Amino acid sequence: MNYDRYFNRALEALHEEGRYRIFTDLARQVGRFPKALDYSHNPPREITVWCSNDYLGMGQNQHVTTAMKHAIETLGAGAGGTRNISGTHHLIIELETELADLHNKEGALVFTSGYVSNEATISTLGRVLPDCLILSDELNHASMIAGVKNSGATKRIWRHNDLEHLEQLLKEAGELRPKLIAFESVYSMDGDIAPIKEICDLAERYNALTYLDEVHAVGMYGKRGGGIADQLELMERVDIIEGTLAKAFGIMGGYVTASSTIIDTIRSYAPGFIFTTSLPPAIAAGATASIRHLKTANDLREKHQEQVAKLKAKLTEAKLPILPTETHIVPLMVCDPVLCKAASDRLMEKHGIYIQPINYPTVTRGTERLRITPSPLHDDAMIDELVNAVTEVWEALDIASLTKGRLAEAI
Numbered sequence: 001m002n003y004d005r006y007f008n009r010a011l012e013a014l015h016e017e018g019r020y021r022i023f024t025d026l027a028r029q030v031g032r033f034p035k036a037l038d039y040s041h042n043p044p045r046e047i048t049v050w051c052s053n054d055y056l057g058m059g060q061n062q063h064v065t066t067a068m069k070h071a072i073e074t075l076g077a078g079a080g081g082t083r084n085i086s087g088t089h090h091l092i093i094e095l096e097t098e099l100a101d102l103h104n105k106e107g108a109l110v111f112t113s114g115y116v117s118n119e120a121t122i123s124t125l126g127r128v129l130p131d132c133l134i135l136s137d138e139l140n141h142a143s144m145i146a147g148v149k150n151s152g153a154t155k156r157i158w159r160h161n162d163l164e165h166l167e168q169l170l171k172e173a174g175e176l177r178p179k180l181i182a183f184e185s186v187y188s189m190d191g192d193i194a195p196i197k198e199i200c201d202l203a204e205r206y207n208a209l210t211y212l213d214e215v216h217a218v219g220m221y222g223k224r225g226g227g228i229a230d231q232l233e234l235m236e237r238v239d240i241i242e243g244t245l246a247k248a249f250g251i252m253g254g255y256v257t258a259s260s261t262i263i264d265t266i267r268s269y270a271p272g273f274i275f276t277t278s279l280p281p282a283i284a285a286g287a288t289a290s291i292r293h294l295k296t297a298n299d300l301r302e303k304h305q306e307q308v309a310k311l312k313a314k315l316t317e318a319k320l321p322i323l324p325t326e327t328h329i330v331p332l333m334v335c336d337p338v339l340c341k342a343a344s345d346r347l348m349e350k351h352g353i354y355i356q357p358i359n360y361p362t363v364t365r366g367t368e369r370l371r372i373t374p375s376p377l378h379d380d381a382m383i384d385e386l387v388n389a390v391t392e393v394w395e396a397l398d399i400a401s402l403t404k405g406r407l408a409e410a411i
Helices: 003-017 062-075 083-087 090-102 114-128 142-151 163-173 196-205 260-269 281-294 298-317 337-351 380-397 404-410
Strands: 026-028 035-038 045-049 107-111 133-137 154-158 179-184 209-213 240-244 254-258 330-333 369-372
Touching (some): 026 045, 045 380, 062 281, 107 114, 107 260, 114 209, 114 240, 114 260, 133 142, 154 163, 298 380
Parallel strands (some): 209 240
Antiparallel strands (some): 026 035, 035 045, 107 254, 240 254, 330 369
């Protein structure tokens, strides 16, 4: 049997739909962020990255890199095993203590990625709680969806940020049945924010646990960078807060924070934690240094919001179709997969600006976009350069007229 035939058909389908993904070979430069070298070009050339999830540039912060170097020099490179088999090194305990403090929780547990922390935690909670009903926002991340599916628990999907629909489902479930409400604070593609207070009100009224994914908010919002729940002073009302070390904190890894009982249950039952090698000392040290720094770096958060506001204003003034958001995520709507890829390619080739196209299944068909994520290190000149480049691309590809009806519907 020619198995390659099936694989080639699957790949051809992606090409035909205009959503085949091509990775760009980049080398970030310490001290030059958001500049990077593009090795997809021969010879390599310097470009500006406008779509990084290293939202605050902490991946090059000197406090972080110094801590990582020291950890390698004193503890070596690897973790040595799973947490149960020699992998519970002192630096990862320090990291978990720092995370618990960040979110005002009794305990924290670190995973190898945000995807794993979501999948492992939600699936474990759904298995441990008898006859658990998981109520999941319809726009939750793929990792949360995987956790719900792998839990084997009954699920109900509630319309995005629709409190009336959520309450209806909670009423139908009854107060005695174990229930878990899973949602995000900042939704990464549309940049909108969940009504956290109102969700907590419903959870308390109907005796449900709350699970909040703060991956696109930690480090960036709140008095100490604890996320939107920190900003709104709601952390103590949320039962489980999940986050990542790979975005605003600039490293890698995921985590959950909660009561000591919940954390111990996940530690004891989650296969995604039990059977995975621990994060190495250097990663843990860098993450701890980043968290400690951002707990007091309100000036960096303020500068970030200032640059975000400037970019939004200038894109709006240029009549470019951005989706209105309350956050740092700036979706530039294209609404066509082929045009989205073409716009991304032209920005890169003609202007040296890198913004990865976002297509299905990350977003629904017809809502394809360029997802722009300004940082405090994108200066005013870079913002002007981006707006001028995008304007040129929109005119050259005639995007406005080709997608007029879809743009109006999406925005």
